[in-house]
Amino acid sequence: MNIVAGIIACEIGFWVVLALGLVARYPLRMPGVSRVLLLCVPLLDVALLSLITWDLLANGASADFTHGLGAVYLGFTVAFGHQIIQRVDAWFAYRFAGGPVPDTPPKAGPGRVRFEWTQWLRMLLCAGITTVVLGGIVILVGDSARTAELLGWVARIWIVAAVWLIGWPVWVTMSHIGRASPARAPRA
Secondary structure, X not given: OOHHHHHHXXXXXXXXXXXXXXXXXXXXXXXXXXXXHHHOHHHHHHHHHHHHHHHHHOOOXXXXXXXHHHHHHHHHHHHHHHHHHHHHHHHHXXXXXXXXXOOOOOOOHHXXXXXXXXXXXXXXXXXXXXXXXXXXXXXXXXXHHHHHHHHHHHHHHHHHHHHHHHHHHHHXXXXXXXXXXXXXXXXX
């Protein structure tokens, strides 16, 4: 099984397990089963990490684009997965169980600024987890020639974090400050 197929299987598995957990929670009214199913979501991450490491160690493969992508996927799901599950849960409760209208991110103002900085901090967590996973694999494999591609992924994820910083939290903050400052009266 190649790494891309593993990533796709984990993504499909994430949504299937999430859907089953929500169906168990709301229409079937089985909160215990729902909790168990939702607690299985991180097992998909463990399976993907195991697949990547096994491919490099047991198969003697050289790291390629897909190994790095798998590590980024892992970092993303750890950093953003809980938030995604909460949003889908809120929407599902609203749509199928008479729950309140789900909250949406603020469109503007200080709330939007706070939201963008919080999302970027999640991106930092994603980049940190990705870096640790890639570094751990490089150390575990112990062959820099076979793992050189993974170090390129460390640079990529931090470039994405830097672009995200400038494109969203900094931009939104500066826009908010620009709108919040009082207009100057024209000089006579």
